[in-house]
Amino acid sequence: MAETYDLVVIGGGIHGVGVAQAAAARGLSVMVLEQTAIAGGTSSRSSKLIHGGLRYLESGQFSLVRECLYERTLLLKIAPQLVELKPFYVPLYSSTTRRPWLLCAGLSLYSLLGGLDPATHFRHVPRNQWKNLDGLDTAGLEAVFQYNDAQTNDAALTRAVMRSAQQMGAQLKVPATFTRAFLGKQYNTIEYCHNGKIETCAAAVLVNAAGPWVQQVLSRITPTPSQLKIELVQGTHIVVPGMLTQGIYYVEAKDKRLVFVMPWQGNILVGTTESIYRGDPADVRPLPHEIAYLIETLAHYFPGYRSGRPILEATAGLRVLPSDGCGAEGGAPSVHTRSRETVLHLDRRDCPRLLTIYGGKLTTYRLTAERVMARLADALPTSVPVANTRHLKLT
Numbered sequence: 001m002a003e004t005y006d007l008v009v010i011g012g013g014i015h016g017v018g019v020a021q022a023a024a025a026r027g028l029s030v031m032v033l034e035q036t037a038i039a040g041g042t043s044s045r046s047s048k049l050i051h052g053g054l055r056y057l058e059s060g061q062f063s064l065v066r067e068c069l070y071e072r073t074l075l076l077k078i079a080p081q082l083v084e085l086k087p088f089y090v091p092l093y094s095s096t097t098r099r100p101w102l103l104c105a106g107l108s109l110y111s112l113l114g115g116l117d118p119a120t121h122f123r124h125v126p127r128n129q130w131k132n133l134d135g136l137d138t139a140g141l142e143a144v145f146q147y148n149d150a151q152t153n154d155a156a157l158t159r160a161v162m163r164s165a166q167q168m169g170a171q172l173k174v175p176a177t178f179t180r181a182f183l184g185k186q187y188n189t190i191e192y193c194h195n196g197k198i199e200t201c202a203a204a205v206l207v208n209a210a211g212p213w214v215q216q217v218l219s220r221i222t223p224t225p226s227q228l229k230i231e232l233v234q235g236t237h238i239v240v241p242g243m244l245t246q247g248i249y250y251v252e253a254k255d256k257r258l259v260f261v262m263p264w265q266g267n268i269l270v271g272t273t274e275s276i277y278r279g280d281p282a283d284v285r286p287l288p289h290e291i292a293y294l295i296e297t298l299a300h301y302f303p304g305y306r307s308g309r310p311i312l313e314a315t316a317g318l319r320v321l322p323s324d325g326c327g328a329e330g331g332a333p334s335v336h337t338r339s340r341e342t343v344l345h346l347d348r349r350d351c352p353r354l355l356t357i358y359g360g361k362l363t364t365y366r367l368t369a370e371r372v373m374a375r376l377a378d379a380l381p382t383s384v385p386v387a388n389t390r391h392l393k394l395t
């Protein structure tokens with residue numbers, strides 16, 4: 001007889017493992033199917049920040065920023081080896097669109113949304129300290145603000161959450177590719193390919209946490225579930241040799257978008273770009289014009305890099321964004337103000353058999369997972385919780 005679980009989760013990215021951890025903490029049986037490796041998708045190609053998202057204030061996403069800052073505080077406590085508070089510097093030049101008063105207002109609001117916690121305090125960096133800022137160009141520099149946000153190793157965080165789930169009994173099959181499912185009256189039948197063999201299991205609820213593959217997974221389910229319209233937005237990062245000693249820089253690129261320049265494993269990580277992607281998520285690659293844009297932005301602010309440096313690594317990840325139907329090829333202006341809220345979609349309101357996660361952030365994975373469990377409560381058996389994800393240490 002096929003093995004039976006309370007939940008089967010498709011996808012071993014941060015959302016899939018987060019759901020597995022939340023389910024296992026509730027005392028439920030859960031299995032994760034991952035086709036390549038834990039964090040093999042977007043969850044190893046992010047900007048690696050556990051942050052409130054200062055730029056989301058510009059599009060009025062205040063509740064998202066508040067939630068992110070709350071989760072940041074929590075992750076700093078439960079994962080101190082994986083999530084580290086870092087100084088962020090925002091230089092403002094005579095040519096920068098964002099004016100000092102606007103940034104000051106934004107940072108005050110950021111601090112307010114973060115409950116005025118000391119970690120949300122910010123300051124104006126005095127002119128006599130600008131020379132310490134890792135070779136930042138001071139020509140035309142009018143002001144520098146410093147605030148705090150956190151950096152992580154996204155893939156390591158994802159693996160740590162999976163380990164935490166496994167310690168509470170969650171199962172993991174990897175590499176295991178979900179091939180199809182039949183939604184039944186009491187149980188769903190799920191088929192997947194593991195070690196070249198088709199295997200079957202049953203689950204009360206199926207959770208689609210396939211990230212950019214979300215629609216591909218839905219197309220393999222019978223009866224065909226409804227799908228939300230989405231767009232995939234590609235974001236590229238590059239790693240160049242170099243050293244930043246002070247922290248992370250948040251600079252305005254020539255198209256007015258904000259780009260991070262940060263220390264990363266003894267080198268410098270620069271990102272990101274935003275362009276609409278159409279194609280198989282497995283084929284996403286950094287594009288030459290994205291790499292050129294990131295190099296140009298780095299060199300513009302850090303003259304020491306104008307002579308050119310080799311690129312050690314370039315990676316591209318895909319965001320899932322709800323579509324507003326106006327995206328054009330390379331349509332960055334329409335995507336960077338779009339909502340970054342996570343959408344949870346059920347196949348039916350009462351007793352759902354399938355829940356699909358669209359979009360989301362690394363920072364809020366735990367909250368998203370708790371919300372998934374709350375939405376599925378009446379479809380799952382009563383169980384005795386063994387832990388609370390708020391207190392589970394991640395190492």
Ligand SMILES: Cc1cc2nc3c(=O)[nH]c(=O)nc-3n(C[C@H](O)[C@H](O)[C@H](O)COP(=O)(O)OP(=O)(O)OC[C@H]3O[C@@H](n4cnc5c(N)ncnc54)[C@H](O)[C@@H]3O)c2cc1C
Pocket residue numbers: 010011012013014015016033034035036037038039040041042043044045046047048049050051176177178179209210211212213217233234235236272316317318319357359360361362363364
């Ligand atoms: C460029 C970029 C920068 C970002 N920066 C940040 C940041 O700094 N901070 C932040 O909070 N958020 C950030 N985000 C958002 C965050 O990274 C993502 O929301 C998050 O990683 C998505 O995780 P996921 O689990 O939904 O998807 P993924 O990590 O893509 O996981 C989906 C998994 O499903 C698996 N899968 C797919 N199909 C199947 C199948 N048929 N069978 C089995 N497995 C399957 C895939 O192999 C993959 O591992 C960024 C996103 C991007 C694109």
